[in-house]
Amino acid sequence: MQVIVLGSGAGEGIPAIFCECRLCAEARQNKIFHTRSQVLLDGELLIDFPPDTRYRALCTGIDLSKVNNILITHSHSDHCYVADLQMQYARRGDGEPQTPIHVHANRTVCALIDDRQPRDSNLTVHMHKAYETFSAGAFTVTALPATHMPNEECLIWLIEKQGKTVLYATDTGYLQEEILSRLTERGIRLDALIADGTYGTSDFRDGGHMNFGENEKLREQFLLRGIADTNTRFFITHIFHGAARDSATLKKAIPTGYELLCDGYVIEI
Numbered sequence: 001m002q003v004i005v006l007g008s009g010a011g012e013g014i015p016a017i018f019c020e021c022r023l024c025a026e027a028r029q030n031k032i033f034h035t036r037s038q039v040l041l042d043g044e045l046l047i048d049f050p051p052d053t054r055y056r057a058l059c060t061g062i063d064l065s066k067v068n069n070i071l072i073t074h075s076h077s078d079h080c081y082v083a084d085l086q087m088q089y090a091r092r093g094d095g096e097p098q099t100p101i102h103v104h105a106n107r108t109v110c111a112l113i114d115d116r117q118p119r120d121s122n123l124t125v126h127m128h129k130a131y132e133t134f135s136a137g138a139f140t141v142t143a144l145p146a147t148h149m150p151n152e153e154c155l156i157w158l159i160e161k162q163g164k165t166v167l168y169a170t171d172t173g174y175l176q177e178e179i180l181s182r183l184t185e186r187g188i189r190l191d192a193l194i195a196d197g198t199y200g201t202s203d204f205r206d207g208g209h210m211n212f213g214e215n216e217k218l219r220e221q222f223l224l225r226g227i228a229d230t231n232t233r234f235f236i237t238h239i240f241h242g243a244a245r246d247s248a249t250l251k252k253a254i255p256t257g258y259e260l261l262c263d264g265y266v267i268e269i
Helices: 022-030 053-060 107-116 177-186 212-225 247-253
Strands: 002-007 038-041 045-047 069-071 101-105 123-127 133-136 139-145 155-161 164-169 192-196 233-237 258-260 266-268
Touching (some): 101 133, 139 177, 177 212
Parallel strands (some): 069 101, 101 123, 233 258
Antiparallel strands (some): 002 266
């Protein structure tokens, strides 16, 4: 399985538009960016649809016309930019039919998309609830509950294909005990965890994101419960520009066993 990191930042990205902090200034100077978080699996499955999607595809040369399934974690605009989704029409510019795109999301996201779809849209929207398992092309996906917003069932995604298993867990606080127990009971062993690390070195906690201390604790629990082993790769994404005072501090603070993702990173599993 190949995972291309199209975006690895929080809602404001790094560098943030109007920010002059050292982390943002160094990102501009070194051209190491963290746009809004998004990944592409095997060229066919997108996770989340931020406003940076078109820009990232143009910069990388990736052909997103091959995408036939999109998983959306929740309704915040840095993960579900409906204005661009509604531009997906049933026919190409030359009049030939487009390949249908299946969007998988929670009730709130489905309602947002359905409310704004044009009549000739090529999107088919599928509503899913926590702990539901379904097929998305060649992938088997299980929706798991994120801890992010009290008024919406936000989701994270367990993705399986040909014996490889990835957990994409961004925009969530520390994972609920029920999730850990269910993964253990199912005998899940992860090949990779891509985890929210929004707050980085900060002790700030809002319950809806993690910091590096919580990332470290989560890795320890996964190893203890057998959900992960020494071959599992651990990654941090969804970094915000207050995660550390500068890039050197950020790199030094990455928890043991983790890799910090940046835009353009390619993971081969």
